[in-house]
Amino acid sequence: MNADLALRSTLYEETVPGGGHTSFVLKRSQLLRITDIEGGANVSLMLLNANEKSERLSLPDTLKGQHTARLTAGHCLYSDMGRVLAAITADTCGWHDSLGGVLNAREVAEKYGRGRYQELRNGFHRNGHDNLLVEMGKWNLNQQDLLMTLNLFSRVSVDAEGSFQFESGNSSANDYIELYAPMDTLVVLTALQHPMDPNPQYAPKPVLLTWQQVASDGITVLCRTARPENGRGFHNTERLYI
Amino acid sequence: MILTQSQKQPEAASFRATIPAGEPYLFEIRAGQTLRLLDLEGNQAVDTLFFSAANPRERFDPQRTLRQQNRVYLSTGTVLYSNLGNPLLTIVADTCGRHDTLGGACAQESNTVRYALDKRYMHSCRDNFLRAALGDGRLDKRDIGANINFFMNVPVTPEGGLTFEDGISAPGKYVELLAHMDIIVLISNCPQLNNPCNAYNPTPAEVLVWD
Numbered sequence: 001m002n003a004d005l006a007l008r009s010t011l012y013e014e015t016v017p018g019g020g021h022t023s024f025v026l027k028r029s030q031l032l033r034i035t036d037i038e039g040g041a042n043v044s045l046m047l048l049n050a051n052e053k054s055e056r057l058s059l060p061d062t063l064k065g066q067h068t069a070r071l072t073a074g075h076c077l078y079s080d081m082g083r084v085l086a087a088i089t090a091d092t093c094g095w096h097d098s099l100g101g102v103l104n105a106r107e108v109a110e111k112y113g114r115g116r117y118q119e120l121r122n123g124f125h126r127n128g129h130d131n132l133l134v135e136m137g138k139w140n141l142n143q144q145d146l147l148m149t150l151n152l153f154s155r156v157s158v159d160a161e162g163s164f165q166f167e168s169g170n171s172s173a174n175d176y177i178e179l180y181a182p183m184d185t186l187v188v189l190t191a192l193q194h195p196m197d198p199n200p201q202y203a204p205k206p207v208l209l210t211w212q213q214v215a216s217d218g219i220t221v222l223c224r225t226a227r228p229e230n231g232r233g234f235h236n237t238e239r240l241y242i
Numbered sequence: 243m244i245l246t247q248s249q250k251q252p253e254a255a256s257f258r259a260t261i262p263a264g265e266p267y268l269f270e271i272r273a274g275q276t277l278r279l280l281d282l283e284g285n286q287a288v289d290t291l292f293f294s295a296a297n298p299r300e301r302f303d304p305q306r307t308l309r310q311q312n313r314v315y316l317s318t319g320t321v322l323y324s325n326l327g328n329p330l331l332t333i334v335a336d337t338c339g340r341h342d343t344l345g346g347a348c349a350q351e352s353n354t355v356r357y358a359l360d361k362r363y364m365h366s367c368r369d370n371f372l373r374a375a376l377g378d379g380r381l382d383k384r385d386i387g388a389n390i391n392f393f394m395n396v397p398v399t400p401e402g403g404l405t406f407e408d409g410i411s412a413p414g415k416y417v418e419l420l421a422h423m424d425i426i427v428l429i430s431n432c433p434q435l436n437n438p439c440n441a442y443n444p445t446p447a448e449v450l451v452w453d
Contacts, residue, residue: 148304
């Protein structure tokens, strides 16, 4: 066990099967590791302030504040209120997508064909829009609260003309991303294929969620210092607790 | 980059209004009407949100819009899709050639992050959105998602960088949109004074509507 791991205790672990959705409050100073178990997973993610849910992940503020369209270690995921909902403290994958969003039921039926519960039971064709909406409904949230989502483990690049290219093989087995919460953050996620993944088969991959308690927020030093903007973002976040 | 002119004559417009620099403006257009946004003095960010008038919970969805066209910039031919998967409007003319929908609108809170903590008390687009939305009564904070920045040039690089380039708009450049349903248009004519994209000089913009 190295020094870094000695400062962390694992609180819980759970596997989200492909197609699954879940939500939970990642409490201040907890860390969530999301591991791509088999390689080729995709996780659509939405974040909100657990204590004031009208404050939520703003990808535009996240992207323009850090001059990036891709997300990786050192980046912060910002709310629309200038606070850090989560800091990406580690990432072995290198590129998480902010462009693709999620499909709705009609788009999934067009892409993969009909896949009803009646025939397929729990292997039925789910879609990111409904999965996230259902999970958000459990917190009394609705359509208003579902904004631009992040797609973890996926890469969409943009060429000189502005056209998109989905890059297959971005994430390998056991690649992981770590999200540290400097405030109480409601995490809503679903493990489904990226909307631009060209695979014509409905075959979402599982991911492993690992909750850890972090003894010191020294773990955020890379994110805090990556850009002066992030130092101010953490300052805004810490003001919640004065 | 392809520029497309419109044959529509300003004299024939059924409605015209000038939005002073830094002001919000909320109005409606009907299905079948054409909306022109006119950059009067050049490189003015016209931060815009679109909602279905029949169901204001249905709104512009940037990720679906980009995905459907497989391209990151908005220009002629772009169909603006809603969060429910329906076409809201189509860009039918564009003399600027590129518009952004990743950079979002400025806010007091994001200004503290982007520029300095003491920029909090400067005027901002999202304050404008809230003022107009709450004054209108059909929209609130939770309806305010990612907007379009008409006339702004925000390239994405192949390495995944997001850059804020000098504007490519100019006085008299415009973009025209055909409405596919009755639409609430919510504009903030951006008051940002900290960003060189508008030469630190917010200016008026005009809206024109044809039946």
